[in-house]
Amino acid sequence: MDRPVKAIGLMSGTSLDGVDVALVETDGEDVDALGPGQTFPYEAADRALFEQALEAATSLTDRTARPGVIEEAEQRLTERHEQALAAFFTEFPEHRDVSVIGFHGQTVLHRPERRLTVQIGDGPALLDAVRAMVPSPGPVLAYDLRAADVAAGGQGAPLVPVYHRALARRLASPGPMLVLNLGGVANITFIDGERDPVAGDTGPANALIDDFMKARTGTPCDRDGAAAACGTVDEGAIARLLDHPFFAKAPPKSLDRNDFRAWVAQRGGLDAMSLEDGAATLTALTAASVAACLPLLPARPRLVIVAGGGARNPTLLAMLRARLGIELVTADAVGWSGDFLEAQAFGFLAVRAVRGLPLTFPTTTGAPRPLSGGRILCA
Ligand SMILES: Nc1ncnc2c1ncn2[C@@H]1O[C@H](COP(=O)(O)OP(=O)(O)OP(=O)(O)O)[C@@H](O)[C@H]1O
Numbered sequence: 152m153d154r155p156v157k158a159i160g161l162m163s164g165t166s167l168d169g170v171d172v173a174l175v176e177t178d179g180e181d182v183d184a185l186g187p188g189q190t191f192p193y194e195a196a197d198r199a200l201f202e203q204a205l206e207a208a209t210s211l212t213d214r215t216a217r218p219g220v221i222e223e224a225e226q227r228l229t230e231r232h233e234q235a236l237a238a239f240f241t242e243f244p245e246h247r248d249v250s251v252i253g254f255h256g257q258t259v260l261h262r263p264e265r266r267l268t269v270q271i272g273d274g275p276a277l278l279d280a281v282r283a284m285v286p287s288p289g290p291v292l293a294y295d296l297r298a299a300d301v302a303a304g305g306q307g308a309p310l311v312p313v314y315h316r317a318l319a320r321r322l323a324s325p326g327p328m329l330v331l332n333l334g335g336v337a338n339i340t341f342i343d344g345e346r347d348p349v350a351g352d353t354g355p356a357n358a359l360i361d362d363f364m365k366a367r368t369g370t371p372c373d374r375d376g377a378a379a380a381c382g383t384v385d386e387g388a389i390a391r392l393l394d395h396p397f398f399a400k401a402p403p404k405s406l407d408r409n410d411f412r413a414w415v416a417q418r419g420g421l422d423a424m425s426l427e428d429g430a431a432t433l434t435a436l437t438a439a440s441v442a443a444c445l446p447l448l449p450a451r452p453r454l455v456i457v458a459g460g461g462a463r464n465p466t467l468l469a470m471l472r473a474r475l476g477i478e479l480v481t482a483d484a485v486g487w488s489g490d491f492l493e494a495q496a497f498g499f500l501a502v503r504a505v506r507g508l509p510l511t512f513p514t515t516t517g518a519p520r521p522l523s524g525g526r527i528l529c530a
Protein backbone atom coordinates (compact mmCIF):
# COMPACT_ATOMS: atom_id res chain seq x y z
CA MET A 152 0.00 0.00 0.00
CA ASP A 153 1.15 3.56 -0.75
CA ARG A 154 2.33 5.61 2.17
CA PRO A 155 0.04 8.28 3.69
CA VAL A 156 0.45 11.85 2.43
CA LYS A 157 -0.71 15.26 3.54
CA ALA A 158 -3.75 16.42 1.61
CA ILE A 159 -5.73 19.64 1.75
CA GLY A 160 -9.39 19.72 0.68
CA LEU A 161 -11.17 22.88 -0.46
CA MET A 162 -14.95 22.93 -0.37
CA SER A 163 -17.51 25.55 -1.34
CA GLY A 164 -20.90 23.97 -0.65
CA THR A 165 -24.45 24.56 -1.80
CA SER A 166 -25.20 26.94 1.06
CA LEU A 167 -22.76 29.45 -0.53
CA ASP A 168 -21.46 30.46 2.90
CA GLY A 169 -17.72 30.33 2.28
CA VAL A 170 -14.61 28.30 1.52
CA ASP A 171 -13.72 25.49 3.92
CA VAL A 172 -10.06 24.41 4.01
CA ALA A 173 -9.02 21.26 5.89
CA LEU A 174 -6.05 18.96 6.11
CA VAL A 175 -5.97 15.14 6.34
CA GLU A 176 -3.19 12.59 6.28
CA THR A 177 -4.20 9.57 4.27
CA ASP A 178 -3.16 6.92 1.77
CA GLY A 179 -6.62 7.19 0.18
CA GLU A 180 -7.87 4.11 2.05
CA ASP A 181 -7.50 4.94 5.74
CA VAL A 182 -7.39 8.23 7.56
CA ASP A 183 -4.14 8.50 9.54
CA ALA A 184 -4.69 11.92 11.04
CA LEU A 185 -7.11 14.82 10.90
CA GLY A 186 -5.39 18.20 10.67
CA PRO A 187 -6.68 21.72 11.17
CA GLY A 188 -9.59 23.30 9.31
CA GLN A 189 -10.60 26.90 8.69
CA THR A 190 -13.62 28.60 7.12
CA PHE A 191 -13.31 31.76 5.07
CA PRO A 192 -16.81 33.23 4.79
CA TYR A 193 -17.88 34.90 1.55
CA GLU A 194 -18.78 38.56 1.58
CA ALA A 195 -22.38 39.45 0.74
CA ALA A 196 -21.28 40.65 -2.72
CA ASP A 197 -19.58 37.29 -3.47
CA ARG A 198 -22.65 35.41 -2.43
CA ALA A 199 -24.86 37.63 -4.59
CA LEU A 200 -22.57 36.99 -7.58
CA PHE A 201 -22.66 33.20 -7.01
CA GLU A 202 -26.47 33.32 -6.69
CA GLN A 203 -26.60 35.12 -10.07
CA ALA A 204 -24.31 32.45 -11.53
CA LEU A 205 -26.66 29.72 -10.25
CA GLU A 206 -29.60 31.44 -11.97
CA ALA A 207 -27.64 31.94 -15.20
CA ALA A 208 -26.42 28.32 -15.14
CA THR A 209 -29.98 26.94 -15.42
CA SER A 210 -29.75 27.53 -19.19
CA LEU A 211 -26.33 25.87 -19.67
CA THR A 212 -26.14 22.86 -21.96
CA ASP A 213 -22.32 22.68 -22.19
CA ARG A 214 -20.48 22.08 -18.90
CA THR A 215 -17.38 23.88 -20.14
CA ALA A 216 -19.18 27.09 -21.20
CA ARG A 217 -18.67 30.13 -18.96
CA PRO A 218 -20.93 32.87 -20.40
CA GLY A 219 -21.14 36.32 -18.76
CA VAL A 220 -21.69 36.26 -15.03
CA ILE A 221 -20.59 32.61 -14.79
CA GLU A 222 -17.09 33.52 -15.95
CA GLU A 223 -16.99 36.40 -13.48
CA ALA A 224 -18.16 34.06 -10.71
CA GLU A 225 -15.51 31.47 -11.62
CA GLN A 226 -12.74 34.06 -11.40
CA ARG A 227 -14.04 35.40 -8.07
CA LEU A 228 -14.44 31.89 -6.65
CA THR A 229 -10.92 30.91 -7.67
CA GLU A 230 -9.56 34.13 -6.16
CA ARG A 231 -11.37 33.46 -2.88
CA HIS A 232 -9.86 29.95 -2.79
CA GLU A 233 -6.38 31.39 -3.43
CA GLN A 234 -6.86 33.84 -0.56
CA ALA A 235 -8.17 31.09 1.70
CA LEU A 236 -5.14 28.89 0.99
CA ALA A 237 -2.73 31.78 1.50
CA ALA A 238 -4.31 32.53 4.89
CA PHE A 239 -4.25 28.83 5.81
CA PHE A 240 -0.54 28.56 5.00
CA THR A 241 0.18 31.73 6.98
CA GLU A 242 -1.56 30.22 10.01
CA PHE A 243 -0.07 26.75 9.51
CA PRO A 244 3.30 27.19 7.75
CA GLU A 245 4.24 23.62 8.77
CA HIS A 246 1.69 22.39 6.20
CA ARG A 247 3.25 24.11 3.17
CA ASP A 248 4.73 20.70 2.32
CA VAL A 249 1.26 19.40 1.35
CA SER A 250 1.41 16.73 -1.39
CA VAL A 251 -2.13 16.80 -2.78
CA ILE A 252 -4.88 19.44 -2.98
CA GLY A 253 -8.51 18.56 -3.75
CA PHE A 254 -10.51 21.47 -5.21
CA HIS A 255 -14.27 20.90 -5.35
CA GLY A 256 -15.20 24.28 -6.81
CA GLN A 257 -18.80 25.49 -6.66
CA THR A 258 -21.68 23.54 -8.17
CA VAL A 259 -23.77 25.95 -10.23
CA LEU A 260 -25.92 23.35 -12.00
CA HIS A 261 -26.58 19.68 -11.35
CA ARG A 262 -28.70 17.82 -13.91
CA PRO A 263 -27.34 14.25 -13.96
CA GLU A 264 -30.39 13.04 -15.93
CA ARG A 265 -29.00 15.19 -18.78
CA ARG A 266 -25.45 14.02 -18.00
CA LEU A 267 -24.68 17.55 -16.93
CA THR A 268 -23.03 18.73 -13.72
CA VAL A 269 -21.18 22.03 -13.61
CA GLN A 270 -18.62 23.00 -10.97
CA ILE A 271 -16.96 26.35 -11.50
CA GLY A 272 -13.35 26.81 -10.31
CA ASP A 273 -10.22 27.32 -12.38
CA GLY A 274 -7.84 24.48 -11.44
CA PRO A 275 -4.79 25.65 -13.45
CA ALA A 276 -5.08 29.22 -12.09
CA LEU A 277 -5.36 27.94 -8.53
CA LEU A 278 -2.33 25.68 -8.92
CA ASP A 279 -0.28 28.59 -10.34
CA ALA A 280 -1.17 30.66 -7.30
CA VAL A 281 -0.34 27.78 -4.94
CA ARG A 282 3.12 27.38 -6.48
CA ALA A 283 3.98 30.87 -5.31
CA MET A 284 2.96 29.98 -1.74
CA VAL A 285 4.84 26.70 -1.17
CA PRO A 286 8.34 25.28 -1.65
CA SER A 287 9.10 23.60 -4.98
CA PRO A 288 7.90 21.28 -6.50
CA GLY A 289 4.55 21.92 -4.81
CA PRO A 290 1.44 19.72 -4.64
CA VAL A 291 -0.58 17.85 -7.22
CA LEU A 292 -4.06 19.32 -7.67
CA ALA A 293 -7.19 17.27 -8.38
CA TYR A 294 -10.40 19.02 -9.41
CA ASP A 295 -13.61 18.51 -11.40
CA LEU A 296 -14.20 15.35 -9.40
CA ARG A 297 -17.86 14.78 -10.35
CA ALA A 298 -17.52 14.83 -14.14
CA ALA A 299 -16.40 11.27 -14.87
CA ASP A 300 -19.20 9.74 -12.81
CA VAL A 301 -21.90 11.81 -14.53
CA ALA A 302 -20.40 11.14 -17.97
CA ALA A 303 -20.69 7.40 -17.24
CA GLY A 304 -24.35 7.73 -16.26
CA GLY A 305 -23.94 8.16 -12.47
CA GLN A 306 -25.53 10.84 -10.30
CA GLY A 307 -22.17 12.56 -9.72
CA ALA A 308 -23.13 13.00 -6.05
CA PRO A 309 -22.75 12.34 -3.24
CA LEU A 310 -18.97 11.78 -3.41
CA VAL A 311 -18.27 11.85 0.32
CA PRO A 312 -19.51 8.31 1.22
CA VAL A 313 -16.17 6.58 0.65
CA TYR A 314 -14.66 9.05 3.14
CA HIS A 315 -17.47 8.39 5.61
CA ARG A 316 -16.64 4.69 5.43
CA ALA A 317 -12.96 5.37 6.07
CA LEU A 318 -13.89 7.44 9.13
CA ALA A 319 -16.33 4.79 10.34
CA ARG A 320 -13.46 2.27 10.46
CA ARG A 321 -11.94 4.38 13.21
CA LEU A 322 -15.00 3.94 15.44
CA ALA A 323 -15.14 1.23 18.10
CA SER A 324 -18.36 -0.45 16.87
CA PRO A 325 -19.13 0.63 13.35
CA GLY A 326 -22.37 -1.54 13.04
CA PRO A 327 -25.08 -0.45 10.54
CA MET A 328 -24.98 3.32 10.78
CA LEU A 329 -26.01 6.39 8.91
CA VAL A 330 -23.91 9.50 8.35
CA LEU A 331 -26.17 12.46 7.68
CA ASN A 332 -24.77 15.67 6.20
CA LEU A 333 -26.97 18.74 6.65
CA GLY A 334 -25.62 21.42 4.31
CA GLY A 335 -27.75 23.23 1.74
CA VAL A 336 -28.95 19.80 0.57
CA ALA A 337 -29.07 16.75 2.90
CA ASN A 338 -27.28 13.54 2.04
CA ILE A 339 -26.86 10.19 3.78
CA THR A 340 -24.37 7.35 3.74
CA PHE A 341 -25.48 3.95 5.05
CA ILE A 342 -22.44 2.01 6.26
CA ASP A 343 -22.41 -1.65 7.19
CA GLY A 344 -18.82 -2.85 7.61
CA GLU A 345 -16.76 -3.05 4.44
CA ARG A 346 -19.69 -3.41 2.04
CA ASP A 347 -19.90 -0.61 -0.53
CA PRO A 348 -21.69 2.25 1.23
CA VAL A 349 -25.26 3.04 0.11
CA ALA A 350 -25.81 6.73 -0.35
CA GLY A 351 -27.91 9.52 -1.76
CA ASP A 352 -29.32 12.95 -1.25
CA THR A 353 -32.51 12.84 0.84
CA GLY A 354 -33.97 16.28 0.15
CA PRO A 355 -33.42 19.83 1.32
CA ALA A 356 -31.35 20.47 4.47
CA ASN A 357 -30.88 24.21 5.04
CA ALA A 358 -31.24 25.80 1.58
CA LEU A 359 -35.01 26.30 1.78
CA ILE A 360 -34.82 27.48 5.40
CA ASP A 361 -32.03 29.94 4.50
CA ASP A 362 -33.95 31.29 1.48
CA PHE A 363 -37.13 31.68 3.56
CA MET A 364 -35.31 33.51 6.38
CA LYS A 365 -33.53 35.78 3.92
CA ALA A 366 -36.79 36.69 2.15
CA ARG A 367 -38.69 37.31 5.41
CA THR A 368 -36.05 38.87 7.65
CA GLY A 369 -32.93 39.59 5.56
CA THR A 370 -30.89 37.24 7.79
CA PRO A 371 -28.97 34.38 6.16
CA CYS A 372 -30.28 31.51 8.32
CA ASP A 373 -32.48 30.54 11.27
CA ARG A 374 -29.63 30.83 13.77
CA ASP A 375 -29.78 27.94 16.27
CA GLY A 376 -33.27 27.12 14.99
CA ALA A 377 -34.64 29.93 17.16
CA ALA A 378 -37.55 30.85 14.88
CA ALA A 379 -38.48 27.23 14.17
CA ALA A 380 -38.45 26.44 17.91
CA CYS A 381 -41.27 28.94 18.46
CA GLY A 382 -43.45 27.77 15.56
CA THR A 383 -45.96 25.01 14.89
CA VAL A 384 -45.32 22.49 12.13
CA ASP A 385 -48.05 22.35 9.48
CA GLU A 386 -48.26 18.55 9.08
CA GLY A 387 -50.68 18.96 6.14
CA ALA A 388 -48.01 20.93 4.30
CA ILE A 389 -45.40 18.26 5.14
CA ALA A 390 -47.65 15.54 3.68
CA ARG A 391 -48.28 17.59 0.51
CA LEU A 392 -44.57 18.33 0.10
CA LEU A 393 -43.48 14.72 0.67
CA ASP A 394 -45.84 13.66 -2.10
CA HIS A 395 -43.06 14.14 -4.66
CA PRO A 396 -41.63 11.18 -6.60
CA PHE A 397 -38.06 12.01 -5.44
CA PHE A 398 -38.87 11.00 -1.85
CA ALA A 399 -40.17 7.56 -2.85
CA LYS A 400 -37.10 6.77 -4.95
CA ALA A 401 -34.48 4.49 -3.38
CA PRO A 402 -30.91 5.80 -3.22
CA PRO A 403 -28.66 6.48 -5.04
CA LYS A 404 -30.24 9.78 -6.02
CA SER A 405 -29.07 13.39 -6.06
CA LEU A 406 -30.39 16.94 -6.17
CA ASP A 407 -29.60 20.39 -7.39
CA ARG A 408 -29.67 23.05 -4.62
CA ASN A 409 -32.83 24.63 -6.00
CA ASP A 410 -34.76 21.49 -7.01
CA PHE A 411 -37.58 21.95 -4.47
CA ARG A 412 -37.90 25.73 -4.74
CA ALA A 413 -40.84 25.71 -7.18
CA TRP A 414 -42.46 22.67 -5.52
CA VAL A 415 -42.49 24.38 -2.12
CA ALA A 416 -43.76 27.64 -3.64
CA GLN A 417 -46.65 25.71 -5.25
CA ARG A 418 -47.57 23.34 -2.43
CA GLY A 419 -46.09 24.62 0.80
CA GLY A 420 -48.59 27.37 1.62
CA LEU A 421 -45.71 29.20 3.34
CA ASP A 422 -46.89 32.66 2.30
CA ALA A 423 -49.84 32.30 4.65
CA MET A 424 -47.67 31.20 7.59
CA SER A 425 -45.99 33.28 10.28
CA LEU A 426 -42.18 33.44 10.27
CA GLU A 427 -42.04 30.91 13.11
CA ASP A 428 -44.54 28.45 11.60
CA GLY A 429 -42.86 28.67 8.17
CA ALA A 430 -39.41 28.03 9.69
CA ALA A 431 -40.79 25.16 11.80
CA THR A 432 -42.50 23.59 8.77
CA LEU A 433 -39.40 23.80 6.55
CA THR A 434 -37.20 22.43 9.34
CA ALA A 435 -39.65 19.55 9.80
CA LEU A 436 -39.56 18.93 6.04
CA THR A 437 -35.82 18.32 6.26
CA ALA A 438 -36.29 15.88 9.15
CA ALA A 439 -39.28 14.16 7.51
CA SER A 440 -37.47 13.68 4.21
CA VAL A 441 -34.55 11.98 5.99
CA ALA A 442 -37.08 9.74 7.79
CA ALA A 443 -38.73 8.94 4.43
CA CYS A 444 -35.44 7.43 3.31
CA LEU A 445 -35.17 4.92 6.18
CA PRO A 446 -37.46 2.24 4.66
CA LEU A 447 -35.47 2.49 1.42
CA LEU A 448 -32.19 1.38 3.07
CA PRO A 449 -30.83 -2.20 3.24
CA ALA A 450 -31.30 -2.32 7.05
CA ARG A 451 -32.30 -0.10 9.94
CA PRO A 452 -29.26 1.84 11.17
CA ARG A 453 -28.46 1.66 14.88
CA LEU A 454 -26.81 5.07 15.01
CA VAL A 455 -27.04 8.35 13.08
CA ILE A 456 -24.00 10.65 12.99
CA VAL A 457 -24.86 14.20 11.94
CA ALA A 458 -22.45 16.63 10.25
CA GLY A 459 -22.69 19.91 8.34
CA GLY A 460 -24.04 23.29 9.42
CA GLY A 461 -27.44 21.82 10.30
CA ALA A 462 -25.81 19.93 13.19
CA ARG A 463 -25.65 23.34 14.90
CA ASN A 464 -29.43 23.70 14.77
CA PRO A 465 -30.92 22.14 17.96
CA THR A 466 -34.49 22.45 16.68
CA LEU A 467 -33.59 20.44 13.59
CA LEU A 468 -31.75 17.83 15.69
CA ALA A 469 -34.77 17.46 18.01
CA MET A 470 -37.10 16.99 15.02
CA LEU A 471 -34.74 14.41 13.53
CA ARG A 472 -34.60 12.46 16.81
CA ALA A 473 -38.40 12.47 17.01
CA ARG A 474 -38.97 11.43 13.38
CA LEU A 475 -36.16 8.86 13.07
CA GLY A 476 -36.44 7.18 16.47
CA ILE A 477 -32.74 6.19 16.27
CA GLU A 478 -29.86 7.27 18.52
CA LEU A 479 -28.45 10.42 16.96
CA VAL A 480 -25.11 12.06 17.78
CA THR A 481 -23.10 14.85 16.21
CA ALA A 482 -19.92 14.18 14.25
CA ASP A 483 -17.93 16.13 16.83
CA ALA A 484 -19.24 13.85 19.58
CA VAL A 485 -17.53 10.86 17.91
CA GLY A 486 -14.24 12.71 17.32
CA TRP A 487 -14.93 13.76 13.72
CA SER A 488 -15.34 17.34 12.56
CA GLY A 489 -18.90 18.37 11.69
CA ASP A 490 -17.72 21.60 10.11
CA PHE A 491 -14.78 20.31 8.08
CA LEU A 492 -15.86 16.82 7.17
CA GLU A 493 -16.61 17.71 3.53
CA ALA A 494 -13.39 19.69 3.06
CA GLN A 495 -11.42 16.77 4.57
CA ALA A 496 -13.33 14.45 2.24
CA PHE A 497 -12.14 16.37 -0.81
CA GLY A 498 -8.53 16.04 0.37
CA PHE A 499 -9.10 12.30 0.81
CA LEU A 500 -10.90 11.99 -2.55
CA ALA A 501 -8.08 13.88 -4.28
CA VAL A 502 -5.55 11.33 -2.96
CA ARG A 503 -7.82 8.56 -4.26
CA ALA A 504 -8.08 10.31 -7.64
CA VAL A 505 -4.30 10.69 -7.89
CA ARG A 506 -3.87 6.99 -7.03
CA GLY A 507 -6.60 5.89 -9.47
CA LEU A 508 -8.85 4.49 -6.72
CA PRO A 509 -12.63 4.57 -7.14
CA LEU A 510 -14.48 7.65 -5.90
CA THR A 511 -17.96 6.36 -6.65
CA PHE A 512 -19.75 3.02 -6.68
CA PRO A 513 -22.98 1.65 -8.14
CA THR A 514 -24.47 1.96 -4.63
CA THR A 515 -23.44 5.59 -4.05
CA THR A 516 -24.13 7.30 -7.37
CA GLY A 517 -25.57 4.58 -9.60
CA ALA A 518 -22.29 4.51 -11.55
CA PRO A 519 -22.13 1.44 -13.82
CA ARG A 520 -19.01 0.22 -11.91
CA PRO A 521 -16.62 1.63 -9.32
CA LEU A 522 -15.14 4.72 -10.94
CA SER A 523 -12.22 7.01 -10.30
CA GLY A 524 -12.26 10.56 -11.64
CA GLY A 525 -10.98 14.09 -11.43
CA ARG A 526 -8.66 16.18 -13.53
CA ILE A 527 -5.14 15.94 -12.17
CA LEU A 528 -2.59 18.74 -12.54
CA CYS A 529 1.04 18.18 -11.54
CA ALA A 530 3.30 20.93 -10.30
N1 LIG B 1 -25.93 27.93 14.34
C1 LIG B 1 -26.66 27.56 13.29
N2 LIG B 1 -28.00 27.50 13.38
C2 LIG B 1 -28.77 27.13 12.34
N3 LIG B 1 -28.28 26.83 11.13
C3 LIG B 1 -26.94 26.86 10.98
C4 LIG B 1 -26.07 27.23 12.03
N4 LIG B 1 -24.80 27.17 11.57
C5 LIG B 1 -24.89 26.79 10.26
N5 LIG B 1 -26.18 26.61 9.91
C6 LIG B 1 -26.71 26.22 8.60
O1 LIG B 1 -25.75 25.44 7.92
C7 LIG B 1 -25.56 25.92 6.60
C8 LIG B 1 -24.14 25.66 6.16
O2 LIG B 1 -23.88 24.29 6.26
P1 LIG B 1 -22.66 23.64 5.51
O3 LIG B 1 -21.49 24.54 5.60
O4 LIG B 1 -22.57 22.25 6.00
O5 LIG B 1 -23.22 23.67 4.02
P2 LIG B 1 -22.50 23.43 2.65
O6 LIG B 1 -21.30 22.59 2.85
O7 LIG B 1 -22.36 24.75 2.00
O8 LIG B 1 -23.63 22.63 1.86
P3 LIG B 1 -23.63 21.19 1.10
O9 LIG B 1 -23.19 20.18 2.09
O10 LIG B 1 -25.05 21.05 0.71
O11 LIG B 1 -22.72 21.37 -0.06
C9 LIG B 1 -25.91 27.40 6.66
O12 LIG B 1 -26.37 27.83 5.41
C10 LIG B 1 -26.99 27.43 7.73
O13 LIG B 1 -28.24 27.25 7.15
Ligand SMILES: CC(=O)N[C@H]1[C@@H]2OC[C@@H](O2)[C@@H](O)[C@@H]1O[C@H](C)C(=O)O
Pocket residue numbers: 164165258261268307308309310311312334335336337338352405406493
Ligand atom coordinates in the same frame (compact mmCIF):
# COMPACT_ATOMS: atom_id res chain seq x y z
C1 LIG C 1 -23.90 18.35 -7.11
C2 LIG C 1 -23.42 18.76 -5.77
O1 LIG C 1 -22.55 19.60 -5.63
N1 LIG C 1 -23.99 18.12 -4.73
C3 LIG C 1 -23.61 18.38 -3.35
C4 LIG C 1 -24.78 19.01 -2.62
O2 LIG C 1 -24.43 19.32 -1.27
C5 LIG C 1 -24.80 18.18 -0.45
C6 LIG C 1 -25.34 17.20 -1.42
O3 LIG C 1 -25.82 18.07 -2.47
C7 LIG C 1 -24.22 16.30 -2.02
O4 LIG C 1 -24.81 15.43 -2.93
C8 LIG C 1 -23.13 17.08 -2.76
O5 LIG C 1 -22.05 17.39 -1.94
C9 LIG C 1 -21.35 16.50 -1.13
C10 LIG C 1 -20.10 17.15 -0.67
C11 LIG C 1 -20.99 15.16 -1.80
O6 LIG C 1 -20.82 15.08 -3.00
O7 LIG C 1 -20.84 14.18 -1.05
